Amino acid sequence: MTAxxxxxxxxxxxxxxxxxxxxxxxxxxxxxxxxxxxxxxIRRAALRRLAPRRGETVIDVGCGTGLSLPLLREAVGARGRVVGVEQSPEMLALARRRAEAHRWRNVELVGAPVETADWPWPGDAALFHFTHDVLQRADAVANALAHLKRGARVVASGLRWAPRWAVAVNAAVYVAARRSVTTLDGLDRPWALLEQRLGPMRVTTSWLGAVYIAEGSVP
Ligand SMILES: C[S@@+](CC[C@H](N)C(=O)[O-])C[C@H]1O[C@@H](n2cnc3c(N)ncnc32)[C@H](O)[C@@H]1O
Structure with a gap:
């Protein structure tokens, strides 16, 4: 890990x-x-890379309070579906409230850890946005990918260690990470476990290297 x-x-x-x-x-x-x-x-940039299409099923892995849901469901349309998977009851309750308030029919919410969650709608695409803990679990990555179709698009995005010289940036990453994740392991290449399964991913960085978007597809 970078220092x-x-x-x-x-x-x-x-x-x-x-x-x-x-x-x-x-x-x-x-x-x-x-x-x-x-x-x-960053969310909007990640969603542009995911490029959800009309009629598709998109999996929002670790969907939290559902901040990506409006954009995703709008993109897939009434005949598409967005599946949000989330383990925190408090975060999921807010996502559910959001979906119910808008009477979204094309949103399904699954309350379970990604590593054991099951859903009957294989995804055409999956988003891992700010889900470092999920990305560091081989079982969670494997289970999420097992619920995708062949060729499904996968985008992971979030914070990572910037180069060592960017001390102030890394201090900010550290503060954010302490509030958001339970392990700092893998913060230099958060997408590494995904890449082991998907093959080489296209990775772009911004914010002096502290923000990444990694893109790949299920072989
Ligand atoms: C930083 S939040 C990101 C939420 C959302 N993706 C977003 O874009 O705002 C990380 C979320 O991942 C969830 N999470 C962490 N580990 C998880 C796991 N193993 N299974 C399901 N959800 C998990 C947390 O409960 C939290 O809601």
Missing amino acids: PPAGRAVPRRPGPDRDAALAQYQRRARVYDLELAAFEA
């Missing part, structure tokens, strides 16, 4: 911690949408 900001101790954990993640998002759910406002441009 975190100088002088900061990095907690070493053996990968994502489900109980810690549930507690983290129980605390955070109420303020989550407000906190994510600054990152909305």
Whole structure:
């Protein structure tokens, strides 16, 4: 892993911690949408790369409060479907409230950890937006991809360590990560487990290297 900001101790954990993640998002759910406002441009850029089409089924992996749902469901249209998978009851409740308030018929929400979740609609595309903990679990990545069609498009996006010289940027990544994820492992190449299964991904970075969008497809 690329070094975190100088002088900061990095907690070493053996990968994502489900109980810690549930507690983290129980605390955070109420303020989550407000906190994510600054990152909305990244969501839109990721969705442009995913390019959902009319009639498709799109899986929103770790959908949180459902911030991507309006854009995704609009793109797939009435004959398409968006499936949001989320383990935090508090985050999922907000996604459900959003879907019910708008009477969205083409949105299905699955309340379960991605690693064990099941849904009967194989995806034409999948979005992993700001889902570092999910991306660091081989079982979660494998299960999500097992629910996609051959050739399905996959986009992962979020924060990563910037180059070592960008100390201030990495300090900001560290602060954001401590609030959002339960492991700092893999923050140099968060898409690595996906890439093991999909083959080489097209990766672009921005924000001095601290934001990535990785794109691939199911072989
Ligand atoms: C930073 S939020 C991102 C939410 C959403 N993708 C967005 O774009 O706003 C990360 C979400 O992933 C969820 N999550 C983390 N690990 C998970 C897992 N193993 N299975 C399902 N959801 C998970 C968290 O509960 C949280 O809602």
